[in-house]
Amino acid sequence: MEPSLQSVGDIDLTPSERAIFNVLSATLQYPAKPQAKGVKLADDIYFFCNSLDEGDNVSETLWEVWSVVLDIAACIPPGHLWQDSLVLALDSLHKQDVAISKHDESLLWKDLPNLAFCVREKWSDPTCTGEDVSEEFTKWKNLNSFVARLTSTGFAPWLSLPTWQLRTAFEEPPVIGPARECRVWIASEWIIRCARPIFEDMTEGREELDESTARSLRTGPLCDDALPLSLERWQFWRKRFAELAGDGSGLGLDSVISRRSLDALNSMDAVCK
Numbered sequence: 576m577e578p579s580l581q582s583v584g585d586i587d588l589t590p591s592e593r594a595i596f597n598v599l600s601a602t603l604q605y606p607a608k609p610q611a612k613g614v615k616l617a618d619d620i621y622f623f624c625n626s627l628d629e630g631d632n633v634s635e636t637l638w639e640v641w642s643v644v645l646d647i648a649a650c651i652p653p654g655h656l657w658q659d660s661l662v663l664a665l666d667s668l669h670k671q672d673v674a675i676s677k678h679d680e681s682l683l684w685k686d687l688p689n690l691a692f693c694v695r696e697k698w699s700d701p702t703c704t705g706e707d708v709s710e711e712f713t714k715w716k717n718l719n720s721f722v723a724r725l726t727s728t729g730f731a732p733w734l735s736l737p738t739w740q741l742r743t744a745f746e747e748p749p750v751i752g753p754a755r756e757c758r759v760w761i762a763s764e765w766i767i768r769c770a771r772p773i774f775e776d777m778t779e780g781r782e783e784l785d786e787s788t789a790r791s792l793r794t795g796p797l798c799d800d801a802l803p804l805s806l807e808r809w810q811f812w813r814k815r816f817a818e819l820a821g822d823g824s825g826l827g828l829d830s831v832i833s834r835r836s837l838d839a840l841n842s843m844d845a846v847c848k
Contacts, residue, residue, distance in 0.1 A: 577604065578657060582714075583646045591636070595623060595643045603647070609656045613663025620644075620668060621684075624675045633676045634689060641693040645718065649697075652713075653720035653764065661721065665690075666728040691732040694722060698736065700743060702754040712757040719761045723768040734776045737765035738792055738803075745815040746795025751827065759819065759832050766816070766839040774846045777809045809843070816840045 580600050588596060602615045623640055624633055644661065651658045671684040682688045697718070701711035719740065722733070744762035749755055765773065784792070784803060792803035801807040819828060819836035 578651045578655060580647060580650050582650060583643070586646065588643075589639065592639050592643055595640055596647070598623075599643060599647060603657050603660065609659040610663060612657075612660035613667065616660055616664035617667040620664065625677065627676055627678065629678045631678070633679050633682055637675070637682075637689045638693055641687075641690045642697075645693060645697050645721075648721035649714040649718040651717055651721070653717065658717075658721060658724065662724045662728065665725055665730070669728070669730050687730060694733060694736075698739075700740075702743070702750065702757050707753055709753055712753055716757060716760055716764070720764050720768075723765050726772060727768045731769075731772050734772060735791055737769060737773050738776075740765055741812050742793075742795045742798075745812055746798040748796070756828055756832060759828060760835060762812075763816070763832070763835040763839040766812075767835070767842050770839075770842040771846045774809060774843070777804050778806050813840065813843050816843065 580596075580603075583596060583600075598619050599616060602612055602619055605612065605615075607615070620640055624636055627633060627636060644665075648658070648661055651661070665687065668684045669687055673684055674680040675682045675684055675688070701708055701715050722736065726733070726737075740758070741762045744758040750758070789803055794801050794803060794808060798808060798811045801811060816836045816839045820833055820840050822833075
């Protein structure tokens with residue numbers, strides 16, 4: 576079944592964003608294999624930027640492209656073939672050590688310029704509102720899954736993001752109902768997809784964090800005896816996954832979360848061997 580992209584089409588897009596959306600959505604909906612769609616999506620994105628006239632703002636066009644891509648990704652369920660195609664497209668662009676535009680050789684595809692900033696702008700956790708907005712929870716899962724999968728390909732300028740989601744799920748006082756399920760699902764998705772880069776970020780030696788980074792990566796009140804980047808914090812997360820894998824139903828979570836917690840636990844143990 577094809578995901579609905581209507582919510583993106585209903586956004587008040589600029590004329591250029593509307594054109595970008597129309598092209599990308601048409602490619603996703605075309606009956607072709609995921610790999611072929613991934614190649615075409617990468618070509619589409621390349622065209623948007625390489626067809627600009629001299630004097631046009633390449634950086635601004637990139638921002639519009641990434642904004643539309645992320646809005647589309649938020650509509651696509653984890654593991655869906657369309658998600659595969661989007662990840663393949665961005666991974667393909669990331670592997671190209673060439674200039675994005677013939678008019679500006681300072682911006683290279685391998686850096687996916689502006690993508691990290693655009694992701695950060697859209698990083699707004701609906702589970703923190705105190706409201707049960709199931710549609711927004713679904714989109715939030717989809718977006719996290721997409722960004723986690725992109726991270727697993729080797730593009731990882733945002734390892735603060737999984738740290739924030741694991742903190743929200745395990746280091747803050749637990750919320751109840753769908754919001755808690757959403758938080759734990761997302762925490763497990765990051766670990767299942769990206770256990771190794773997260774572990775390395777937590778445990779590789781660093782100089783003392785500057786004040787801004789330390790504040791951004793701060794631990795939550797349930798884990799306040801660990802340093803922001805430390806093996807102790809990693810082990811705290813592992814302990815919480817082990818609890819959920821052993822008795823998720825006793826903690827008010829369904830069997831899906833228990834199974835995912837076990838998968839996350841196995842992923843954490845695998846990278847520590």
